[in-house]
Amino acid sequence: MTAYSGASATGSSAPPTRARAVVDLAAVRANVRALRDRAPRSELMAVVKSDGYGHGAVPCACAAREAGASWLATATPQEALALRAAGDTGRMLCWLWTPGGPWGEAIAADIDVSVSGMWALREAVEAVRTGGRPARVQLKIDTGLGRNGCAPDDWLELVGAARAAEAEGVLAVTGVWSHFACADEPGHPSIAAQLAVFRDAVAAAERAGLAPEVRHMANSPATLTLPESHFDLVRPGIAVYGVSPSPEIGQPADFGLRPAMTLAADIAQVKRVPAGHGVSYGHHYVTPGETTLALVPVGYADGIPRHASGSGPVLVGGKWRTVAGRVAMDQFVVDLGGDTAEVGDEAVLFGPGDRGEPTAEDWARAAGTIAYEIVTRIGQRVPRVYVNGPGHSD
Numbered sequence: 001m002t003a004y005s006g007a008s009a010t011g012s013s014a015p016p017t018r019a020r021a022v023v024d025l026a027a028v029r030a031n032v033r034a035l036r037d038r039a040p041r042s043e044l045m046a047v048v049k050s051d052g053y054g055h056g057a058v059p060c061a062c063a064a065r066e067a068g069a070s071w072l073a074t075a076t077p078q079e080a081l082a083l084r085a086a087g088d089t090g091r092m093l094c095w096l097w098t099p100g101g102p103w104g105e106a107i108a109a110d111i112d113v114s115v116s117g118m119w120a121l122r123e124a125v126e127a128v129r130t131g132g133r134p135a136r137v138q139l140k141i142d143t144g145l146g147r148n149g150c151a152p153d154d155w156l157e158l159v160g161a162a163r164a165a166e167a168e169g170v171l172a173v174t175g176v177w178s179h180f181a182c183a184d185e186p187g188h189p190s191i192a193a194q195l196a197v198f199r200d201a202v203a204a205a206e207r208a209g210l211a212p213e214v215r216h217m218a219n220s221p222a223t224l225t226l227p228e229s230h231f232d233l234v235r236p237g238i239a240v241y242g243v244s245p246s247p248e249i250g251q252p253a254d255f256g257l258r259p260a261m262t263l264a265a266d267i268a269q270v271k272r273v274p275a276g277h278g279v280s281y282g283h284h285y286v287t288p289g290e291t292t293l294a295l296v297p298v299g300y301a302d303g304i305p306r307h308a309s310g311s312g313p314v315l316v317g318g319k320w321r322t323v324a325g326r327v328a329m330d331q332f333v334v335d336l337g338g339d340t341a342e343v344g345d346e347a348v349l350f351g352p353g354d355r356g357e358p359t360a361e362d363w364a365r366a367a368g369t370i371a372y373e374i375v376t377r378i379g380q381r382v383p384r385v386y387v388n389g390p391g392h393s394d
């Protein structure tokens with residue numbers, strides 16, 4: 001898999017941009033290796049849904065493959081088909097189906113399709129009967145998340161129907177899998193309960209004659225902290241990008257992980273204003289004294305949470321500043337106090353933290369959300385710039 005989408009140049013020939021999300025592909029590779037070390041007896045399925053959590057699905061998928069991810073996963077079939085179109089030929093799973101979905105295309109592309117109920121199994125079987133190759137189907141059991149997945153009461157019916165279709169040669173059941181509700185809260189009683197339901201579901205599938213290649217449950221927090229959940233493969237997403245699933249799990253560095261994305265923008269204006277000057281819509285910030293304001297040219301259209309108005313942290317000139325007043329669609333302001341800056345100086349919103357910049361976790365706290373949302377929501381107007389891509393010696 002060699003195709004890369006989006007910006008890849010970082011040399012002096014690249015035109016300057018207002019803002020950029022620099023994605024360190026060496027960090028992605030190192031994170032995948034660190035996760036494989038955590039689950040040494042399991043394969044690794046790198047989750048690259050939602051454009052690789054905002055980092056760019058194709059470059060991150062390539063990096064994950066290079067570091068030994070034998071599987072990729074996406075939510076939608078369209079995301080999986082896009083990876084095939086970019087040249088990926090390895091094992092791949094997608095799970096978020098609705099009636100009338102592209103079953104035939106996914107099956108033809110040798111993508112494992114997840115089935116959580118009878119309607120989905122019927123659509124997969126129908127796609128094969130109308131001229132497809134046998135489908136690779138993974139059955140998903142809801143072990144307690146209460147979201148996608150077959151209810152335990154319906155499991156035997158689904159398993160029986162899948163086994164019958166398998167016996168006919170229409171499909172192969174390649175996996176049985178599930179997803180945790182609270183793996184990011186170590187010790188939560190639902191974790192052991194879900195594991196018990198999963199083991200029963202796997203046993204029931206085997207009694208019905210199924211012999212899945214892979215059984216899997218572990219998302220990032222479970223990959224990091226719960227070896228008994230690793231089964232045949234682990235399925236981390238956020239940790240691939242070097243972000244911790246939750247403060248309770250720990251800091252990325254505790255696990256040898258490094259945040260891959262650095263979000264920065266070039267200051268677009270610097271000006272002196274008197275005391276008592278209102279700043280941004282609604283004048284929710286009023287300068288406490290004569291001061292210098294700097295304009296940071298990214299806003300909620302770029303994924304900067306408006307909920308971080310008055311609280312989001314930004315590194316300017318080596319110091320942490322705070323968003324002054326409201327985050328607007330395209331811009332926000334920071335108060336530099338007694339300091340100044342030049343137009344064109346870099347404002348770093350978040351990164352790995354080792355240059356003193358805030359992290360995605362800091363923004364999550366400021367906006368009352370999780371770091372997953374901070375990185376994933378960065379908008380398409382912000383170019384992704386890839387560094388340490390293929391050929392870089394790790």
Ligand SMILES: *Cc1c(COP(=O)(O)O)cnc(C)c1O
Binds near residue numbers: 236
């Ligand atoms: C998003 C997702 C994952 C990855 O979760 P992380 O917490 O990012 O590791 C795994 N499995 C399913 C079903 C998901 O939706």
